[in-house]
Each structure stands twice: as C-alpha cells, then as structure tokens.
Amino acid sequence: MSDAPASAGSGLLGSAHRLASTALASVRTRLELLGNELEEEKLRLIRVALLGQALMLCAGIAVVLGFAALATLYWEQRLLVLTAGALLFLVLAGLFYAAVQRALVRPQPMFASSLNELEEDIRQLKAAMRDAPPAE
Numbered sequence: 001m002s003d004a005p006a007s008a009g010s011g012l013l014g015s016a017h018r019l020a021s022t023a024l025a026s027v028r029t030r031l032e033l034l035g036n037e038l039e040e041e042k043l044r045l046i047r048v049a050l051l052g053q054a055l056m057l058c059a060g061i062a063v064v065l066g067f068a069a070l071a072t073l074y075w076e077q078r079l080l081v082l083t084a085g086a087l088l089f090l091v092l093a094g095l096f097y098a099a100v101q102r103a104l105v106r107p108q109p110m111f112a113s114s115l116n117e118l119e120e121d122i123r124q125l126k127a128a129m130r131d132a133p134p135a136e
Helices: 004-069 078-104 113-131
Strands: none
Touching: 004 078, 004 113
C-alpha cells in the first residue's frame, strides 16, 4: 500500500515536470521568434533611414545644380552640362523616393508570426482541456 501513494505522487510530479518543461520550451520558442521579428523590424527601419538620407542628398545636389544652371544660363556649353547633371540627380531622387515608399509598406502586421503561434497554442490548450478527463 505504501507503494501506491509513492507511485501516484511521482506520476503527478512527473506530469507537473513535463508540463513545466513544455511550457518553458514554448515560452523560449516564442521569445526567439519575437527576437527575430524585432531584428527584422530594426533592419527595415535602418534601410528606410538610409534611403531617406540618399533621397535628401540627391535632391539637395539637384537644387544646387539647378541654380548653377540658371546662373550660367548665358555661357556657351556649360548650361547643357549643368542642366544634364541636375536632371540626373532629380531622376535619382525620384528613384530613391520610390524605394522609400516601397520600404515603408509593411507586408504584414508587426509580430504576426508570434501572434499566430500564440493563437495556435491557445487553440491546442483549449482542445486539450476539452479532451482531458474530469478531475475527481
């Protein structure tokens, strides 16, 4: 008879240990996924900042070259060269602007993978609760 309570206790203890191990593994996986998503978001923001800086640089150079073209309007071939330079930098600024706009479009909500995994965990826990025998 003394063996029955000990085996029941170790069975309960074993179940609690397995439950704790599973919960910790699940939390670890979710935190790793969250860390990955934060890293992706950080890289996206850095890219947007660099593209914005390139946009401003090209636009600034285009303005300077445009004014230089106006100032040298009556010089012989210099006008053509300065105007072509200004147009080149305006086109580059337009390309960088389009790249910034594309980078700002988020394909999915932030932390979508983490939220999907948590919803799946909740669904599985509810299913396990329905299937579990009632406690006596």
